[in-house]
Amino acid sequence: MMAAQFQGAPRSLAPYAVRTTRGRLHPEPEDPTRSPWQRDRDRIIHSRAFRRLQYKTQVFVYHEGDHFRTRLTHSIEVAQIARSLARALALDEDLAEALALAHDLGHPPFGHAGEDALNAAMRPHGGFDHNAQSLKHVTLLERRYAGFDGLNLSWETLEGLAKHNGPVRRPAPYIAEYDSRHPLDLGTHASAEAQAAAIADDIAYNNHDLEDGLRAGLFTIEEVGRLPLPSEALARLKADHPEAAGRRLPPEMVRRVISLMVNDVVEEARRRLSRLQPASADEIRAARQPVVCFSDAMRAANQEVREFLHERMYRHFRVNRAMQKSKRALQVLFQLLHGGPQMLPDEWRAQAGEAGTRQCALTVCDYIAGMTDRFALEEHRRLTDPLVGG
Numbered sequence: 001m002m003a004a005q006f007q008g009a010p011r012s013l014a015p016y017a018v019r020t021t022r023g024r025l026h027p028e029p030e031d032p033t034r035s036p037w038q039r040d041r042d043r044i045i046h047s048r049a050f051r052r053l054q055y056k057t058q059v060f061v062y063h064e065g066d067h068f069r070t071r072l073t074h075s076i077e078v079a080q081i082a083r084s085l086a087r088a089l090a091l092d093e094d095l096a097e098a099l100a101l102a103h104d105l106g107h108p109p110f111g112h113a114g115e116d117a118l119n120a121a122m123r124p125h126g127g128f129d130h131n132a133q134s135l136k137h138v139t140l141l142e143r144r145y146a147g148f149d150g151l152n153l154s155w156e157t158l159e160g161l162a163k164h165n166g167p168v169r170r171p172a173p174y175i176a177e178y179d180s181r182h183p184l185d186l187g188t189h190a191s192a193e194a195q196a197a198a199i200a201d202d203i204a205y206n207n208h209d210l211e212d213g214l215r216a217g218l219f220t221i222e223e224v225g226r227l228p229l230p231s232e233a234l235a236r237l238k239a240d241h242p243e244a245a246g247r248r249l250p251p252e253m254v255r256r257v258i259s260l261m262v263n264d265v266v267e268e269a270r271r272r273l274s275r276l277q278p279a280s281a282d283e284i285r286a287a288r289q290p291v292v293c294f295s296d297a298m299r300a301a302n303q304e305v306r307e308f309l310h311e312r313m314y315r316h317f318r319v320n321r322a323m324q325k326s327k328r329a330l331q332v333l334f335q336l337l338h339g340g341p342q343m344l345p346d347e348w349r350a351q352a353g354e355a356g357t358r359q360c361a362l363t364v365c366d367y368i369a370g371m372t373d374r375f376a377l378e379e380h381r382r383l384t385d386p387l388v389g390g
Helices: 036-045 048-055 071-088 093-102 111-121 130-141 155-162 173-181 192-215 228-240 246-276 281-286 296-314 317-339 346-352 358-369 373-384
Strands: none
Touching (some): 036 155, 048 071, 048 130, 048 373, 071 093, 071 192, 071 246, 093 155, 093 192, 111 358, 130 173, 130 358, 155 173, 192 246, 192 281, 192 296, 228 246, 228 296, 246 296, 317 373, 346 358
């Protein structure tokens, strides 16, 4: 494919920023008013999968409260951080934003409990991976356009989705299948913009889970304040606003921790870029290490936050009870539909084929992975409660 230059691209981008696109699987004329990545972002926002993120679990199931994060609010928060990192490093903000908005499209209902349930059910068929499912959504499952399945996103956006966690040495089945038709250079790092989106996900995830855990009463601000990063943020907060107390403390603390982490990533990235002196985005991809990442000290401090959350939030009995019930609901859904695809809606039933086959499993998995929390619970009730109509 010929590289296409968007004529309106800003001239202030760094030489290592993504400046040209390798195109799309299905060639389309370039948009006269939008760059390829602005166009990708708009297609992602208008997709059904993106809208469904509003009712998909981050940690707390949707009915547990209106102020807890969902996959949608998380994705928007990741996009904000990704744009900030891209701006500071003279990268293409629109590509970083598109990747941030799309990175969770493949998450099933009920967060990691849902992913565990589908992975177990799909183990005979290669397992389930939400990164691969995100790629599948934007390349196959979305059906909005007359000329192709999926969203026909640019190569750079698809690359960033496939390599969300870095070079892919052992790709999930769908990533391998798609790569055989439209190679994504899986063995290299992704662009610096994709790296910015990935690290923004880490920053947003941990910090906003801290705030949600405090709101839910799973731990106290005093307990969180014993961790290095929150401790530093709270000390600065007390110095600036000695009178601050009550419900203002958690969001202020989180805001300041995010600032500490963003500044650390920018400084570390600048150090690495100064050593590497990359002259193009392809030199970023070919580097031995990622360039947009935490310093060693920040990585260690962030790991302490992660371990605290695993112990005090993700393993909390209230969270585990909700997740186990949700996981069981998805297991039952999969068993019923894999054994009885005639219960699937017409469009899905036509794709499923015979009960118990691999094709049926893949179809049922796609059907369930696209559900919101509330639709999954309703579907479970429709299929298991004799008093509820279909």
